[in-house]
Amino acid sequence: MKKFKKVMSLTLVAAMTMALLAGCGGSAETAAEGETSESEAVETSVAGEGFKIGAIGPSTGGAAVYGLAVKNGAELAIKEINAAGGINGYQIEYNFQDDECDNEKSVNAYNTLKDWGMQMLVGTTTSGCCIAVAAESANDNMFQITPSGSSVDCIKGNDNVYQVCFTDPNQGIATAQYIGENAVASKVAVIYDSSDVYSSGIYEKFAAEAANQSFEIVSAEAFTADNKTDFSVQLQKAKDAGAELVFLPIYYTEASLILTQANSMGYTPKFFGCDGLDGILNVENFDASLAEGVMLLTPFAADAQDDATKSFVSAYEAAYGETPNQFAADAYDAVYIIKAAVEKSGVTPADSVSDICDKMKAAMAEISVDGLTGEAMSWDEDGAVNKAPKAMQIINGNYSLIQ
């Protein structure tokens, strides 16, 4: 009996250590799975009168805000296109699958969509899942456009995958340039999530570009997915190092905690973030005054005054009862980018998945799309988007464009 207990306790310890490690290295392993159903799915797509567009994202779980935004944004665009007569006269059928922000479930969702007869994929929403699914879609030569999977690994080596959002390195570089060129601060601290490709990807490029800029990184502290409630240490170090600006290439949930904790310890630097910070004002019951003055580079602001944004926001609010965030705008754009590429290439739903993808790839190199998240968006060979970043600042509880 005693022996059993010992074995049991060791097993538990081992299991817990494994769980810790698994958090770090989970992304690559799932890529190899789910290749079995590949052959039969390609055939099923031949029949049918409309284009079948699938989308994948987390509609439940911790990242559900993003997944739901993508689901709704894409749906809104598709409804508009269908109401206006479809693409080249073909209606669009739409199917969204939940992946719970889990790589393996994302690949499963991809396979489910293939069985349904998907011909183009809007997704996936998060970078980790996108990398796993892109490996699959590259095998199938399925046209894929991710609204928000911003890691370089989503598109690297997969010539069928395109991005609507900036890649992480571009965000890091653009931020460093912005801070340097506008002389926002001379001493900068960074707090990033080392267990997340998005966050660490931005940080690495930011640090590299900072060397060419007029400011200095005085403190760079990380946290991990399992240790993201207490930021007192990271903030204390930034404060001790005399940082005037804290760069937060992280998601808004943690950022809202950081702002609160900085406030309670009496530390008031400037805060600067990337698109992951978009949504901080939607945190229920969050004291928006803490976010006052926070700057971020993000491609979309719901209170922008151009007509396209205004009509999108009012249609979205009418349909889903909430203000759209950047992810919804990215997904909305993704559908219109597909429309532009289909019109350019002249593909029809009767073409095979692989033919559609090849023709669309050729079209993507030529088209330029004006969307909500950027004017004259174009794509390079890798599938990365070219568009100008916009710097926003939170003033009086609203995002406003810094001119």
Next chain:
Amino acid sequence: MSFISYLINGISLGSVYAIIALGYTMVYGIAKMLNFAHGDVIMVGGFTIFFAVSMQGLPPALGILLAVILCTLLGITIEYIAYRPLRQAASSLAVLITAIGVSYLLQNLALLIFGANTKAFTSVVTIPAIKLADEQIIISGETIVTIISCIVIMIGLTLFVNKTKAGQAMLAVSEDKGAAQLMGINVNATISLTFAIGSALAAIAGMLLCSAYPSLTPYTGSMPGIKAFVAAVFGGIGSIPGALIGGIVLGIIEILSKAYISSQMADAIVFMVLIIVLLVKPTGILGKKIQEKV
């Protein structure tokens, strides 16, 4: 100066772990099972206070009372529906798996009811921060309340277990369930009481956790729950002072390793220390060695 700040933060974090760890350690000591759903009861407590105080504008004291009552009922219900039928019939492994199941059930129910959006918890603590040494050290009101609550709960619980009949019954059940039953102790009622106390503490832990780290999601309780479980094992599972020591030591190790070794290695270091402690002293710091008859 920074060192003192780190130490205070560590004790504060550790105090939250300690209060959560009490729930694990009491249930383990008496029912001999690991209640993995404990962390999620904390989350339910947090949401109750959030809706009562932040949304409905009730006074904080009433909100806390409401959370304590709700969590107590929840704890008793979980025990009655999910654990009790398995206790006699099945192996301890089945109860463990059920507990994990309950944990996921609570998380996903919360996701369904409250949604995935992060909610910012308004701190229910109104005590102002103490500023020492020319504002070099700032001790927040939350930290003070957390540490004081932790001490009060420890003393109260120790007195309860040692001085009251119900507490003595708990001790008896933890020693030998069969013999306790023969002596006329209602074992099932005692275990229910344990769950009730553990869950009431979870509500208070939820309040403290969310006040100090004001973000609330359906997953808020899960990681602190696991850390507190580690703290309970660390201090010696089944021992009330062990939970206190385990929790505070764990909190301090976590913060100091973040501060002086690496902010991203903190968890790895914490778990490494756990493994080493268990290798040297398999029953934890204050754990009793129990002779088992085969």
